[in-house]
Amino acid sequence: MLVETLTQDNIKFINVFGEISFENHSEFKESILRNILGEESIIIFNMEKVTYLNSMSLGIIVKAYSESKKQGKKFVLCSLQDNIKKLFSITKLDKIISIYEDREEAVKLFKG
């Protein structure tokens, strides 16, 4: 698993690569929660390259969403693979956290 961040026009992109499993979820948690702390008011969590997400990591994403909300930031997800999209719909998280098809769609909404 690898976490990469990029800031552009007040938007922080958090790009995650690989599998988030029991073995690396602590590292994932630390990285995500650290990365949402910043000046940017919009966080786009890009999951295009996430092939697997374990149950604990789903909780970490919820925590990141809640923490961002507390700080008055917008936290959205984009580019979810089908199996992960399913996980968000089955847990009804897709009704709470905004999910976009791809990065461009998410950016367009904030810039438009």
Place this chain on the structure above:
Amino acid sequence: MNNREKIYLLEENEKLHQKLKKMSLQNDALLMLTDFTSTLLVTTDLEKVSYIIIEHAKKLMNGKNIKFIRKEPEIDTYAYYKMENNYIKKKILKRNQLGKECFFIYCNKFYISSKDKAFIAVPIKYEGENIGVIIVEGFDSGKIENKNIKLMDICSKICGIVIKNCLLMAQYENEKKIISEQNKKMSEDLKYAQKIQEYLLPRGKQHFGRYSLYCNHIQAQYLGGDFYDVFQYSYNKIIFYIADISGHGVSSALLTLFLKQAVRGIAKTFKNDYVYPSKILEKLHHRFNDFMVEEELYIGILIGVLDIEKNEVIISNGGHNVEPIHLKTEKKQVVSYDFEGLPISNWFKDLQFSYEDNKIYLDINDKLILLTDGATESRLNENELLGIKGIKEILFKNINLDCDKKFNELLKYTADSTKIYNVNDDIAFLCLKRED
């Protein structure tokens, strides 16, 4: 040769003899130092090192009595060695028991006294830290020679490095021993906990009228987060559920205990036949919120109420990520149901929401299978998971098999996958069958 020349030669000869004697003494000292250094550097045993230091201090300084005090690996504890007439005594003392010797340990420089009883105290340091002292007394000549002081200076530096190294090694060994003992105790505790969990997760078949319910599971680690329970609510209603608590280990295992007690307790609060899985989940969610747990810890649960007279199952999903699978045996169909619902969690305490009840009718020989994601997340290959589709295919191939055999077929597949791709997750399996 005249007398004058003879005297000159004799004097020169004597000078050379003296020089040779001096060089020989220096050579002996150097050999001793080399021997001391090489012996010390290959020894990591604190006790052996201490004896070597005492013996060499005696040789180097020509003193009759040697005292050597050094730190022990334990805090505030010192080893006190005293050599008299070639016999070494050792005591272990606390700092406040050291008496006046304590002063010499914390001296910055050598302490030399040439009064009535001449002695030298050489502090042993490592990077500024005082870790011991060598005190030599009872000199044959009654005085301390400069060359010996120089040698002790070199030796004390080497002693500092070696003793510190030994202390660190001893501390490391002690810590390793403590961790190993704690680990052993924890492993034993976990084994007991696993036995308790096994007791709470019975394997096998139970019969309720014309229905049978087969349950089984495998655990990837000592304690798993997968859980199921089945119990009779009333003469015609059976409550069953499968749950996956996020993570593994003690916290997840303890939540399985909470789950079992809570669901059974909540079910009792409903009057007569008015028990609905959605209502159980709502109350369960409410009770879960009494805990102050991290967001990572939550429960995904699929709960059903079977009416054995109407052949209906009402099922509700609280964030369980594997769809229930319906094997319509007579129609030769395998279908799965896409039921949704928020997990039992403390994610959104202020959010108003409810759970949905979904009705499934069971025909003769139909089976309803509930699974956890250890099965669906078995791998087909490096990049592809088995998924619900793969599970359905396996079940379809074995549609006429009994529930226990179906579980074995699934296990056979997932065990192979686990071996190949090193997947490490629990699998729980619950199969409800209408027998008549």
